[in-house]
Amino acid sequence: MIKTYSLDEIDEMSVNDVHDLYKSYVNQGQVNLLSSFSPARLLVDYSEGQYIYLKNGTIVSDFTAGIGVLNHGHNHPRVLKVRTEFQEKKRMEVHKNFLSPYLAALAHSVSSIMPEDLCMSYFCNSGAEAVEGAVKLAYKAFDGKRKRIAAADISFHGKLLGTAGLTGSKEVYFQWPTIPNIDRFVYNDFESIKNIIQEALVDGESDHYAILIEPMNASNVTECSERFLIQLRELCDKHKIALIFDEVYTGWAKTGAWFYFMHHSVVPDIVSMSKSFGAGKSSISGFVATKHMFNLAYGKDIDSILHSTTYNGFGEECATALESIKVIHEEKLVTRAQEIEDYLLPELESLRDKNPNWISDVRGRGALLGLVLDSDINPILDRLVDLVPVGVLADEGFRKKLVVSSLIHYLYEEHSILTYFGSNVDVPLIIAPTLKASSDDCIKLIRSLEDAFSRNKLSLIYEFARFKFGNEYLNDK
Ligand SMILES: Cc1ncc(COP(=O)(O)O)c(C=O)c1O
Structure with missing residues (x-):
């Protein structure tokens, strides 16, 4: 028999009811751990x-x-209002045959926050998806000719197959199959990353398509020094390597800047973002790349949908993120x-x-x-x-x-x-x-x-x- 609970029935559930449902249908260990x-x-x-x-x-x-997720606080009234309005007006969510004005407006807003040429956005739903999208873009920008990526030892980038491999934290202790050729460098240690890039040169050309790093690592609460970030940028420029900053956690005002890297005079080629982007009401994430990097990867029409997901830029999620940005700005x-x-x-x-x-x-x-x-x-x-x-x-x-x-x-x-x-x-x-x-x-x-x-x-x-x-x-x- 099919059983669906109403919201009223859910409101009546006891904590034991919820535990029992988790144990039978979700994850028993999670109940025990939490x-x-x-x-x-x-x-x-x-x-x-x-x-x-x-x-x-x-x-x-x-x-x-x-x-x-909740830089704006729980249930910000302006964010709730926008979502209700979107629903009441029966706005269309997603339809691949039409281009979305919500998605277009959101990409424009993200670009207005970012410095320099960081202006081409893609929106998805989780932090790991955003990081993997950023890594894919960097790989494609070199047409698959460069084989290696470097990631830091104390990093956390997510738990999908690619991001689990890129993560250095012990939180992902199980060895999953992952993307090939990940080199590990010591966080905030320029000699370490320099040696890794140097050792992989082929006829003087770099074999690295990207260096991925959280400029501020959230799970260890550890920051890169300004000097390290400047040296990293110079290293990437010298060898034409894509510099990806994972700001999934540290973005959207968390650290006293729109994004953490803005405390410093260093601009990456790609930034991943998520968490408070959706103001705690929508599961939206994304990455923004420089026009140069984006065009190298997906600039040709034939390649333009090489990277896509069903829920890319869902209407209500974009409307929520737009309000989320406005609230950050207007409420300082x-x-x-x-x-x-x-x-x-x-x-x-x-x-x-x-x-x-x-x-x-x-x-x-x-x-x-x-x-x-x-x-x-x-x-x-x-x-x-x-x-x-x-x-x-x-x-x-x-x-x-x-x-x-x-x-x-x-x-x-x-x-x-x-x-x-x-x-x-x-x-x-x-x-x-x-x-x-x-x-x-x-x-x-x-x-x-x-x-x-x-x-x-x-x-x-x-x-x-x-x-x-x-x-x-x-x-x-
Ligand atoms: C820096 C960073 N990158 C990526 C992720 C992965 O995000 P998600 O759990 O939404 O996949 C996280 C999650 O905490 C994160 O802090």
């Missing part, structure tokens, strides 16, 4: 601005911004991200100075800040062995995750503040509010961190380990 943290044991009623309103009445301050969200940094960064540095047993590093830009925590838990290992599965305590990565998770758990349970951690060489606590976070929200975060750091670190870790591994909850399920 239930290590309270949010996956609760249901959301609605969300607005910086806040998530839970069905149990709790109001959560969202310092994850939907992991990059770039400036807001800078203001958030101006307040939070010195406060976090002061917390580091006062709590060296907790914090070993503070870094980041705009509304993308990270705390690297001290993960030495040797003094309490004996208290954890009864709680934590055998073997995992020896794993350095696990220890880092345990410490940061304990802090995330405490902030959530005691202060209703939602944060997350980045999965990379470091496992930083990431503080990335929406750009609707007020001064009071930021002050509350700092007070809550002060409170957490004044607690006994070992007790916090023990409490979290009991919550996660105590099994009272999981055994009930």
Whole structure:
């Protein structure tokens, strides 16, 4: 029998109902993993601005911004209005026989934000698709004659077959088949990338079609230096290699510039973008290339649809992204991200100075800040062995995750503040509010961190380990 739930029926579901459906029809392991943290044991009623309103009445301050998607805040009223208007007027979404005025207008807007000749856009639906589209464009620009691509060791570019291979982070630890000839260089280390390019020269000609890098890596909260980026640009110019900046996370005002690279005097050949492009209401992504690079790849009519997807530039998604750009501009969200940094960064540095047993590093830009925590838990290992599965305590990565998770758990349970951690060489606590976070929200975060750091670190870790591994909850399920 076919069963479809109505929205009213979905509203009536308990968290157990949702878990059971996930376990039977989605992914059992995901339920087990996510239930290590309270949010996956609760249901959301609605969300607005910086806040998530839970069905149990709790109001959560969202310092994850939907992991990059919600620079505009949850459910921005102007974005909702545009979508409703689009639907009420029965605008046409997609029809390949007609050219789309929405897509054309959006490409024009993107070009108006980008410097120099970066003006040719393609729109798709996920960050990984955007990165793969950018890489394909670079490959085609050399007509397949160049065989190699270089990507950084601490990168995250997505989980499709191509982007999983290009990703350097351990988050993608399984060896999938991928695109051939990926060379790995050390992030922000010019000698490393220079040697890789040099070693692959064939008769003095480069064999690299592209260098792919996040100029600011979001999962490790690590930035390239201006000097490195300038040298990288010069290297690409010298060998005519396409320089691709992956700004899927760092775009759309997150770091106190429209795109992170705009903090520096370096312009890439292709930029990938996603996340807050759709203001948290549409799954739109894309890449923008220089006219020169685009024409080399797809300039001939016969090649013009070599790269395409069904949902390229869907009407309502483009209308949403257009409003998203207008909101960033008119509500001065770039400036807001800078203001958030101006307040939070010195406060976090002061917390580091006062709590060296907790914090070993503070870094980041705009509304993308990270705390690297001290993960030495040797003094309490004996208290954890009864709680934590055998073997995992020896794993350095696990220890880092345990410490940061304990802090995330405490902030959530005691202060209703939602944060997350980045999965990379470091496992930083990431503080990335929406750009609707007020001064009071930021002050509350700092007070809550002060409170957490004044607690006994070992007790916090023990409490979290009991919550996660105590099994009272999981055994009930
Ligand atoms: C820098 C960067 N590139 C690519 C991706 C992949 O995006 P998606 O998960 O939408 O495929 C991400 C996702 O977090 C990202 O941060």
